[in-house]
Amino acid sequence: MPERNSDFGRFGASGVRGSELVGRKLDDLAGGIATPVTAKRGLMARLNYLTRSEHARQAARDAGLTVTDRTLKAWLEGKRRPSAKNLKKIDDAYRVGRRQNVARHLLKRLNANGGTRVEIHPLNQSGVARPLQRDVPFRHMNVRRWDRIVGAWAAGDHHGLDAAWTDDILPDLGSQYGAYEYCTNVGFAA
Structure with a gap:
């Protein structure tokens, strides 16, 4: 050029x-979840989005979020809190999954x-x-x-x-x- x-x-x-x-x-x-991942509401919304289907769980694994089912369950129940590193991975996985889900509609x-x-x-x-x-x-x-x-x-x-x-x-x-x-x-x- x-x-x-x-x-x-x-x-x-x-x-x-x-x-x-x-x-x-x-x-x-x-669009997407406006509440930051550091807030409990934002974290729970992202975790629910990432665990609602096998496709979403695969997107989370692809983004580097590799935790056991037991750890994920503890996060969802509020018994444990993810580390800062895992919070970033959760947010990145959410963004990747959201982009993939809305791309076709947005393109149209x-x-x-x-x-x-x-x-x-x-x-x-x-x-x-x-x-x-x-x-x-x-x-x-x-x-x-x-x-x-x-x-x-x-x-x-x-x-x-x-x-x-x-x-x-x-x-x-x-x-x-x-x-x-x-x-x-x-x-x-x-």
């Missing part, structure tokens, strides 16, 4: 990779009616000296092909998500698409 940023921020620009912002927005659209919503309108807010150049600033305007576009993006997001593949966003979607912006590799916000709704 031309204009790939290898030394981003050298002159004071700030922003986040567009693909990371897309992943965050997909997480927001996926994003691809409906010819795609979804996406607004891309460019990088922040307030820290860049005036002669070095570029004219990078706010852009919007209609993304019609969400399959690769949602697939990479659901799998937790950050490199795949970045490749899908940077190589498949951004070139539709025209010749200056490399200027939108880093952004301050990427917004869309489904």
Whole structure:
């Protein structure tokens, strides 16, 4: 890709990779349990979600949560509390399971009616000296092909998500698409 940023921020620009912002927005659209895993309510909700089916239990094992049935039962009954390390594993397993469960529905919503309108807010150049600033305007576009993006997001593949966003979607912006590799916000709704 031309204009790939290898030394981003050298002159004071700030922003986040567009693909990371897309992943965050997909997480927001996926919804889920708002109570943190450190609270009893949040922990119980996640444990119930992860133990309700064999598919959910397998997702928990895949995320590294390998505890005995006895330990899991003690957690569910409130007799024991998971360690901080296991709390993180529980939260990670919940997010992976949630992503996999909502990916198909989310993909259907994003691809409906010819795609979804996406607004891309460019990088922040307030820290860049005036002669070095570029004219990078706010852009919007209609993304019609969400399959690769949602697939990479659901799998937790950050490199795949970045490749899908940077190589498949951004070139539709025209010749200056490399200027939108880093952004301050990427917004869309489904």
